[in-house]
């Protein structure tokens with residue numbers, strides 16, 4: 001996951017925060033009294049809100065109306081998901097081609113015994129040489145025609161490989177939540193088929209850049225998978241695709257990603273509302289580059305569920321400080337329950 005590009009948005013701060021002539025201040029104050037504040041801008045040329053961080057949305061996005069839903073709310077086993085995160089992080093650095101990566105591949109597959117699994121394996125040619133890449137797919141078939149895809153990357157950052165970096169949140173939490181989703185989906189299969197759409201879980205590989213994030217040095221696994229699914233016709237069957245990334249931060253703030261499909265973000269928000277979790281969603285918004293992008297480019301309705309406010313000013317992201325003590329099972333529960341409910345709501349559509 002890349003830090004979002006610098007983006008300047010029109011400031012929603014009060015005009016008198018910036019230097020203005022007195023007559024203008026009075027004018028503006030009068031206008032504001034007549035509820036015209038939002039249409040006025042005394043901040044032309046100022047860039048008070050410019051920063052590398054996503055903009056703060058002072059007005060929360062209007063939530064989509066939740067369809068009538070009387071089904072009990074789904075609940076993941078957060079303790080188990082947290083334990084998975086701990087075990088994954090304990091492997092250490094898990095960059096493409098490493099021994100620890102191979103151990104983690106086996107760990108994931110060991111947890112999918114009896115499930116329908118598939119590999120998308122290939123060799124990536126990168127600026128740091130050739131690397132084996134392996135996306136792992138688990139399929140939970142459904143009665144309805146169509147597929148819901150949930151992705152999360154399991155590789156860790158290559159440039160940080162000799163720093164003691166373990167990627168507990170970045171790589172660890174996404175791997176773990178998908179393992180827990182597999183438990184939940186498997187458990188709900190009484191007659192071997194879900195009542196709703198098929199759900200495919202994908203542990204993606206090579207999400208991280210090997211040197212510096214660019215369009216060609218990043219998202220190795222999902223760029224390959226999107227092409228493959230374009231050719232074999234899978235993309236056309238995907239009803240929704242949701243990426244899980246860095247969702248374990250104890251101080252959970254899921255971003256509203258402007259590269260995602262707004263209706264899908266709204267549906268996720270409505271699902272969060274059902275659990276009373278909405279305060280953890282969409283306080284900030286901005287464009288995020290993550291594993292959903294290759295699918296967005298092919299027109300697949302996609303959403304990135306990411307918290308890129310990891311420590312003050314995102315200070316733990318891509319550092320050896322990305323460790324278990326920053327994470328909380330509660331955050332995995334909030335995201336896990338919300339996404340399971342989103343799947344349920346998608347099934348009703």
Ligand SMILES: [Zn+2]
Nearest residue numbers: 001157170208
């Ligand atoms: Zn990362």
